[in-house]
Amino acid sequence: MQIATWNVNSIRTRTLQVVKWLNQHQVDVLCLQETKVIDLDFPKQPFEELGYHLYFAGQKSYNGVAILSRLPLLDVKIGFSPIVGEEITGNLDEQKRVISGVIEGIRLVNLYVPNGSEIGSDKYEYKLRWLSVLGQYLKELLTQSPQELCICGDFNIALEDRDIYNPKGKDQFVMASPAERLALLDVLSLGLKDAFRKFTEDGGHYSWWDYRNAGFPRNRGWRIDHIYLTSGLYEQTSGCLIDVEPRKETQPSDHTPVIVKF
DNA sequence: ATGGCAGTTCCTAACTGA
Numbered sequence: 001m002q003i004a005t006w007n008v009n010s011i012r013t014r015t016l017q018v019v020k021w022l023n024q025h026q027v028d029v030l031c032l033q034e035t036k037v038i039d040l041d042f043p044k045q046p047f048e049e050l051g052y053h054l055y056f057a058g059q060k061s062y063n064g065v066a067i068l069s070r071l072p073l074l075d076v077k078i079g080f081s082p083i084v085g086e087e088i089t090g091n092l093d094e095q096k097r098v099i100s101g102v103i104e105g106i107r108l109v110n111l112y113v114p115n116g117s118e119i120g121s122d123k124y125e126y127k128l129r130w131l132s133v134l135g136q137y138l139k140e141l142l143t144q145s146p147q148e149l150c151i152c153g154d155f156n157i158a159l160e161d162r163d164i165y166n167p168k169g170k171d172q173f174v175m176a177s178p179a180e181r182l183a184l185l186d187v188l189s190l191g192l193k194d195a196f197r198k199f200t201e202d203g204g205h206y207s208w209w210d211y212r213n214a215g216f217p218r219n220r221g222w223r224i225d226h227i228y229l230t231s232g233l234y235e236q237t238s239g240c241l242i243d244v245e246p247r248k249e250t251q252p253s254d255h256t257p258v259i260v261k262f
Numbered sequence: 263a264t265g266g267c268a269g270t271t272c273c274t275a276a277c278t279g280a
Contacts, residue, residue, distance in 0.1 A: 009279085010269055034279085036270070061270050062278065115280055123278095156280070175280065210280065211267035222280080254268075254280075 001104065001262045003029040005152040005225055006246075007112070007208075007255035011035040011066065015043045017249055022050055025243070027259060028070045029103060031110035033154045035064035042066065057096040065099045065110050065153070073101030073108070080137045083144075092130055098137075106233065107141055111153035116174040124174060127156070131183040138190050142230075151192060152227040154208075154255060157184050159194075162203035163223035175224055192228035195240040195260045207242050208255045215254075216247055227260045236262045 004027045008014040011032060022030065030052075035042065037058045044054050047068050056066035057078040067073060077083060077100045079093035097112040111134070116127035141149065158176050161167035170176040188194075196205070206221025215221065227240060239261040247256040 013269070034269095115278085117279085173280090208280075212280095213266055215267090224280085251268090 001029075002027040002259055003031070003108070003150060003152065003227070003262075004257045004259040005031040005033070005110070005154070005227060006257040007033040007154040007225060007253060009034050009253040009255065010037070011064075012037055012041070012043055013251070014253055015046055017246060017252070019046050019050065021243075021246055021257065022047075022052075022068075025257075025259065029108065030068040030257075031108070031152050032066040032068070033064070033097075033110070033112035035066050036061055037064060055099060055101060057099045059096045063096045063112055065096060065112050067099055067101060067108065067110050069101070069103060071103055073103055076101040080133050083137050083140050084133065088133060088136055090133075092133055097130075100141075102147070105147055107145075107147045107149050109138070109141075109149065109151045109153075111151065111155065113154060113156045115156045116180065118174060119172065119177050119179075124180075127174070128179060128183055131180065131187060135183075135187045135190065138187060138192075142190060148233040149192065149230045150227065150233060150260070151229075152225075152258070152260075154224060155184065155226050156224055157181060158222045158224050159184060159226075163206075165204075165206065165220045165222070175222060188228060191230055193231065193234045195227040195229050195234065195237050196223070196242070196258065198234065198237055199240055205242055207258055209247060211254050225255055225258050227258055229260075233262065238262065
């Protein structure tokens with residue numbers, strides 16, 4: 001089975017590129033982030049024609065997540081609240097950043113972690129609070145049933161310096177600041193492992209490049225899109241790759257897909 | 263030091279992203 005994650009930065013703008021990519025890569029599941037569309041307007045038809053079942057949680061203009069799956073997903077849950085309750089979730093489900101379902105006994109979670117804007121801002125505090133609730137959410141999922149987890153998406157965090165083209169001074173900015181790295185490490189301490197790092201130790205592998213300043217041609221990238229697995233799945237994993245090709249398209253997303261194979 | 267690019271809507275300016 002192959003599962004991929006891709007922040008497409010508007011599914012309506014990227015529909016043809018995603019269809020093209022799905023025709024080239026026979027993935028069983030594709031997790032999308034930043035769909036930027038309300039559910040009513042999601043372009044379902046091109047993906048249903050390719051044989052995918054669609055599950056989405058969108059909103060106007062911002063955020064939005066979706067899962068495309070060849071097999072129907074079971075027990076689809078949108079947001080944190082179905083798992084941890086509204087008391088703990090608070091207002092965090094107003095932004096559509098979480099969708100989850102079960103496929104072949106695996107609990108799949110597709111995430112779009114908040115960016116955080118800048119250190120100390122309200123959005124940064126929101127990001128840290130969101131990561132804290134994510135930890136409670138995953139802990140509850142692990143407690144509820146003994147199934148394996150596959151947590152994928154745009155984490156907006158480069159966990160280590162080797163995940164950034166030039167890490168010097170980057171700890172002063174979002175996506176590499178110590179507090180958010182610690183918050184993610186705390187989440188991962190539940191027993192989640194980075195699929196990509198099972199196969200690739202060196203730096204220079206990125207999933208996002210800034211549109212500005214010719215970020216991609218100069219390979220000034222960050223690895224912020226991740227696939228985290230519980231140990232049983234991690235052991236079964238036979239590969240994890242970042243596909244840089246879609247980033248070379250005209251009018252690309254600023255992110256590129258990551259694929260894991262069991 | 264700043265803005266740079268892209269998508270969307272509050273659509274030709276402002277916002278959010280990363």
